[in-house]
Amino acid sequence: MREDFLLNDDKEFATEDGDFITGESDDQHVELLLVLHKGELKENPTIGVGLSNFIGKQTTSKANMKREIKVGLQADNYKVKTIDIEDNGHFDLDYELEE
Template structure:
């Protein structure tokens, strides 16, 4: 999946005065996980708000919410594991 790429600070990447385009699959998943519902005007139901689980208990609800949101976004999830140290996701957009 190709799209505009963002910097680590979530600003548009610009190189030689033009936008940088590249594989944005990881970036799209990251933005979906970090965003809160209502932040995307065209799709207000999208968003997992995983930062709200920071320093908290990782429950089955969060696991389910991530799976539902990824599926709704067109991401075919092959494997996912949630731990106290982070989230490991493998799959691809279809």
């Protein structure tokens, strides 16, 4: 389990009484990894899945999407235990942090 600064719904640092809030952040890390595109983080340009590249594209296969998610999370030490992708693009993801 990782701890980090937490973000609010607007993806800004969450604060309470003028201080940043910290807490369990694995779900937050994974969500950001899925949304970010490679090259968006200057500190680590190879990280990111870029899900928006897959959504609504007729050429996207579920197998390719699963592979990109697995590889993208693996780059930040997460192991995908299961992933189920529905035809409408919704998916269920179960993962664990490999330490």
